[in-house]
Amino acid sequence: MAAEDSSVSGVSGRYATALFELARDEKSVDAVKADLDRFEAMLADSADLKRLVRSPVFSSDAQAKALTAVLQQAGIGGIAANFLKVLTANRRLFAVADVIRAFRALVARFKGEATADVTVAEPLSDRNLDALKTVLKSVTGKDVALKVKVDPSIIGGLVVKLGSRMVDSSLRTKLNSIKHAMKEAS
Template structure:
C-alpha cells in the first residue's frame, strides 16, 4: 500500500513538472496528444509495456527505445526529452501513472471533464453525441469522451467519470439477478 502511494506521488511529481514546462512553452495540448498516443501504444503492445516496466532492461536501453519511439511518432521535442529524463532517472515504470496524472492536470486547467464510455458494440456518432449532451447536462462541464468496446458486458453501457462509475451493462444486471436468485 505504501509502495502504491509512493509510486503515485512520483508519477504526480513528474507529471506536474512536465505540465509546468509544457505550459511555459505553450505546448500543453501537443504534449497531451503525445502522451495519449503513447498511452494507446502501451495499451496495444504487451512488448512495449514489458520493455518500459521490466527491470531486465537497463535505464539506458529503455531511454533509447522510448526516445526512438518518440522520434518515429513525431512527438513534440519536449515530450521526447521528458521520456529520456524519465528513463535516465530510472522512473520509466511510472510512465502510465505520469500519463494519468498529466491528464488530470490538463482537465483541471482546461475545465474539460474526461469520461470513458464502454459499450458491447461500437457506438454511432449520434449515440456518442447524445451521451456527451447528457453528460454535459449532468456535470455542468464539457466532457471529453473516450469510447471503448468490451463485448463481455453483453449490452448496455458503463460510463466512468473520475472515480464514479455508472454501470447499466446487461452483464451486471444479470449478475445481480443471479445473486438475488441464489439468496431466495
C-alpha cells in the same frame, strides 16, 4: 496543484505536475498531450515496448537508445520526447503510464473538463457518443471527455464512471439482479 487531486500524487504526480507546468508555460499543453497519447497507444500495441519500459533488466543507456529510436520513428519530439528521456535517465520510465494518466487529469482540470470511463457492449456511433457527452455535460456542467472501452460480456447497455459516481445499466447487471431475486424467492 498536485495535492488537490489524489490522481496526481506520488512520484507520477510530481513528474506530471512538472511536465504540465512546463507545457503550460510553453503554451504547448495540447501538443504534449497528443504526443503522450500517441506514446501510450504505441505502448498498448507493442509487447516489446512494454518490456522495454517495465523491465529493470535494461540499463538506462539501453533504454535511452531504444526510446530515442522509437520516438524518432513515431515523430514524437519536443517537450514530450525530452520528458520521456528524463524519465528514462532517472530510471522512472516504468511509471510512464501513471504519469500520463496524472498529466491528463491536470490538463482536464486546467481546461475545465471531466473524464468519463464508458464501457459498452459494442462500439457507439458518433451520434450516440455526442448524445452521451451532451447528457454528461448537463449533469456535470463541464465538457466531458469519454474513454470508451468495448466489453461484449456486458451484453448490452452501458456502464459510466464519472469521478466517484458510477451508473451501471448493463444487461449483465440487470440479469444478475433478476437471478438473485429469483434465488431469494425460492
